[in-house]
Amino acid sequence: MISLAGRDILHHWTKYVFTGVGLGLLIGVTLSMAGIYRGMVDDAQVLLRSSAADIWVVQQETLGPYAEPSSVRDDAYRALLGMPGVADAANVTYLTMQIRQGERDVRVMAVGFEPGRSGEPPFLVAGRGVERSHYEVVADVRTGFRLGERIRIRRQEYEVVGLTRRMVSSSGDPMVFLPLKDAQEAQFLKDNDAIVNERARTVANPGLNRPGVPGLLDALLASQTSSRSVNAVLVKVASGHDAERVAGNIRRWKHLEAYTWRQMEDILVSKLIETSARQIATFLVILAIVSAAIVSFIIYTMTLGKVRELAVLKLIGTRNRTIAAMILQQSLGLGLIGFVIGKTVATLWAPYFPKYVLLLPGDAVRGLAATMVVCAIASLVAIRVALKVDPATAIGG
Amino acid sequence: MNRRVVRAVGLAVLGLVLLTGFVLLMVRSGPLAPVRVTTAVLERGAFENAVFGIGTVEAERAYAIGPTSPGRILAVHVDVGSEVRAGQLLAEMDPVELDARLAASRAASARAVHALASAGAQVRDAEVRQELAARNARRYASLGERAFFSDAAVEAKRQEADSAGAQLQAARAQLDAARMDLQRLDAERVAVERQRANVRLAAPVAGVVTARDAEPGTTLVAGQSVLRMVDLASVRVRTRIDQGRSGGVRAGQAASIVLRSRPGFAVAGKVSRVELNGDAVTEERIVQVVFDELPKDFAFGELAEVTIATSRGADVLAVPGAAVHEQDGRRGVWTVADGATAFVPVRTGEASLDGRTVVLEGLQAGDRIIVHSERELRAGERVAVVESLEGMRR
Numbered sequence: 001m002i003s004l005a006g007r008d009i010l011h012h013w014t015k016y017v018f019t020g021v022g023l024g025l026l027i028g029v030t031l032s033m034a035g036i037y038r039g040m041v042d043d044a045q046v047l048l049r050s051s052a053a054d055i056w057v058v059q060q061e062t063l064g065p066y067a068e069p070s071s072v073r074d075d076a077y078r079a080l081l082g083m084p085g086v087a088d089a090a091n092v093t094y095l096t097m098q099i100r101q102g103e104r105d106v107r108v109m110a111v112g113f114e115p116g117r118s119g120e121p122p123f124l125v126a127g128r129g130v131e132r133s134h135y136e137v138v139a140d141v142r143t144g145f146r147l148g149e150r151i152r153i154r155r156q157e158y159e160v161v162g163l164t165r166r167m168v169s170s171s172g173d174p175m176v177f178l179p180l181k182d183a184q185e186a187q188f189l190k191d192n193d194a195i196v197n198e199r200a201r202t203v204a205n206p207g208l209n210r211p212g213v214p215g216l217l218d219a220l221l222a223s224q225t226s227s228r229s230v231n232a233v234l235v236k237v238a239s240g241h242d243a244e245r246v247a248g249n250i251r252r253w254k255h256l257e258a259y260t261w262r263q264m265e266d267i268l269v270s271k272l273i274e275t276s277a278r279q280i281a282t283f284l285v286i287l288a289i290v291s292a293a294i295v296s297f298i299i300y301t302m303t304l305g306k307v308r309e310l311a312v313l314k315l316i317g318t319r320n321r322t323i324a325a326m327i328l329q330q331s332l333g334l335g336l337i338g339f340v341i342g343k344t345v346a347t348l349w350a351p352y353f354p355k356y357v358l359l360l361p362g363d364a365v366r367g368l369a370a371t372m373v374v375c376a377i378a379s380l381v382a383i384r385v386a387l388k389v390d391p392a393t394a395i396g397g
Numbered sequence: 398m399n400r401r402v403v404r405a406v407g408l409a410v411l412g413l414v415l416l417t418g419f420v421l422l423m424v425r426s427g428p429l430a431p432v433r434v435t436t437a438v439l440e441r442g443a444f445e446n447a448v449f450g451i452g453t454v455e456a457e458r459a460y461a462i463g464p465t466s467p468g469r470i471l472a473v474h475v476d477v478g479s480e481v482r483a484g485q486l487l488a489e490m491d492p493v494e495l496d497a498r499l500a501a502s503r504a505a506s507a508r509a510v511h512a513l514a515s516a517g518a519q520v521r522d523a524e525v526r527q528e529l530a531a532r533n534a535r536r537y538a539s540l541g542e543r544a545f546f547s548d549a550a551v552e553a554k555r556q557e558a559d560s561a562g563a564q565l566q567a568a569r570a571q572l573d574a575a576r577m578d579l580q581r582l583d584a585e586r587v588a589v590e591r592q593r594a595n596v597r598l599a600a601p602v603a604g605v606v607t608a609r610d611a612e613p614g615t616t617l618v619a620g621q622s623v624l625r626m627v628d629l630a631s632v633r634v635r636t637r638i639d640q641g642r643s644g645g646v647r648a649g650q651a652a653s654i655v656l657r658s659r660p661g662f663a664v665a666g667k668v669s670r671v672e673l674n675g676d677a678v679t680e681e682r683i684v685q686v687v688f689d690e691l692p693k694d695f696a697f698g699e700l701a702e703v704t705i706a707t708s709r710g711a712d713v714l715a716v717p718g719a720a721v722h723e724q725d726g727r728r729g730v731w732t733v734a735d736g737a738t739a740f741v742p743v744r745t746g747e748a749s750l751d752g753r754t755v756v757l758e759g760l761q762a763g764d765r766i767i768v769h770s771e772r773e774l775r776a777g778e779r780v781a782v783v784e785s786l787e788g789m790r791r
Contacts, residue, residue, distance in 0.1 A: 122722070123719075125769050126786055214618065214621045348422075
């Protein structure tokens, strides 16, 4: 049996392929937009995964540490360690800042962690972890830092000893992991000029700089430059204990806010990135509708362009079923070519996006199904037109 | 017809190639691709460990030199950086009335010496008088027995003699009082002299002046310092080491000190003392590290990075620290079995500063383990072993 659709395509194959490519690029854009949305959600969740915590303990009445600023005394973890069901508690700090690298500024999220405890990078792609308690960092490869490079954070120089990957903040800034004490200093200690000015102000205050009380001024100045806070305490729950209950205990007795994994995910995904994610999602929906419309129009016009051939077919007595099958096959073929090209280009250009683009296989399958359905529906309209063609058109003008 | 067949075949081949390319692309990249990892083979070998800490250069023996009583500074004889001998005069406080009081005290002392001499002479005079009166009394008494004198005359002489004795006693008591007076005034004079000496501020030991806190004319309260000095023999780096890693530190261990002013230039030293008192707030142990040879230019309060060599083993099984992961509360490493990952729990020992962790049990020499991976691994995942992942930019 001769495939009518195949014959027709062979006849106009350049036109057919170019139409497929155009369609493919459109589908590629739609898939990428879906990838951007998924990537955005994944960026928010990667924080949770990298923390490897069951409970986040933060300042009371705040949605910290990611969605709101939070400050907890750095000895609070000791009290938490004594709570029933707490297997481990580790201090962490988070600070989004700019780091200079040669000519350019890199925007990073500096994570202060205690080596060997929760909050450290879960895997490395090169180098080693932080072993010294000062002046070493592990950086995300997206920062562009290389092993052995020395970077400056506030007043100290740090050596990049390890590289990790896909460690970003919820806004997509790559992370830099540094020892907790250094991170506290970077976050809470003022710059040198500020310290000097503050000292001068204190010295000029006659109430504080009293000649009859030697030592008072020194003590005051020393107390001004100490920093004893962290942003959150990551708690691991001992096996056999319910995270919800442990978090409830912490909330009740320690006057701190405690979020479980589920609550924190809720905060990150549905609060922190809510508007921007909805923005992308809305655009994705519009793009999908526009794509579907364009696909339908292309198939419709393609059929319209073949009115004379269809009339000839009808004239020689081709059955309606054969004509309908031809149009449907062509339409589905066009959809398939479009999807393959779309998926290919989306995969190829995904790494060049500045933020993470996550192309899920499930999304691809859904995209394929949607393309096929849209193509089938579009072909129905085209088939209706084709079947209505008057065979006389073949002979007449 | 022939051309048509060629075109059909050509298009079919082209389509097939494109489809194969598409499938390959899907399998090679994205979530379906195997995880790229780097591996290492375990070997037994030498293991050296060290601990790292941050310290400040300080003098253990520092002296604040100031007056013991309120006063005004008269003169400061040395400046910051001066090297001073033990006992050298560094500064003087204004003595105000002390000189006049010293002169008065000295005069009073001298006068007391004279008063003592006068009292001595009076005693001698009383003695002579008493001797004469006693002799007369005895003479009258013996003549009175023979009735040469009346009883009244004898009694009068005896009374004279008794009176002279009492006068002698009084004179002796006066002599004692004058002697005591002299002692008292001498002591007072010494006290004033001491006070006078106290306004001269001298160096307690040999050392270097590090601060000049007050200038002549300034009024100070007791306890405020005029100058501060340190004993250069007691210069050390007060090093703070994380409690969690301070276990192996002992006095006598070799240390290398990098002063912040000269990065990359290590100075040799050694641990002189591990302090018994730690810092409970910062959770750090305090270790005193001395320089083998004191650097020429350093500043007190300067930051220093101190690395102390703690332990070494000759035949130790160690893995790169990046290979050790925690999975469901257990520490272990990932290995590759039939192209897929498997988690092997291990018991780990200390971690060295160069990023190696000692494996106590769970692995043998010759085992191949995963060190780096492009993402977090799960059990049973397909992996592709590559030489290095360092070139990754995303």
